[in-house]
Amino acid sequence: DGGITQSPKYLFRKEGQNVTLSCEQNLNHDAMYWYRQDPGQGLRLIYYSQIVNDFQKGDIAEGYSVSREKKESFPLTVTSAQKNPTAFYLCASSIESGTGRNSPLHFGNGTRLTVT
């Protein structure tokens, strides 16, 4: 079955540590995205990538970094510079964000990160 796998489901870190969230897809989608969900704020875009070796900042990129070395993988690093890292993080993909812009996003099941 094709889909998006996010791991781990729950992650705990001490303040000041960087942490990397994994996202892998086998849907052969070109575009991948990272969102965070906070109560009462919906989903906010952190970073997105339309093609391998290219990515753009979303609306709340500060304190985060990404890489897109392979089509299937789009890991997100939450750095110590992120002031409020505790959240539910969602990875998504779509066929193509350009000409295929009417293709819906497919989401993974998320990673809940808790930083204390």
Add this chain to the structure above:
Amino acid sequence: DQQVKQNSPSLSVQEGRISILNCDYTNSMFDYFLWYKKYPAEGPTFLISISSIKDKNEDGRFTVFLNKSAKHLSLHIVPSQPGDSAVYFCAARGWGGTSYGKLTFGQGTILTVHP
């Protein structure tokens, strides 16, 4: 600046009745709108969408209406079922400028359908 707004945090309806979820947007560069459904601890799943050139799209029990002049869309679920209880997110996709290809989500509405 919230470009996509769902002003009702929650909605409670009786099984068999109609559920109406509302969404307002401010950016005229949006040309495609989607509704997602989300259960706790899971990722959202795509429900239904509508292009800005249409005013209605129907899929089984789900219908989305778009009023471009009012920058308003709504999702109708009829008849509502207990399994429809979830958080519903409205989303809009931009077609130009810095919004191109990006989805902007509303805050979500928690729907509870009582048996």
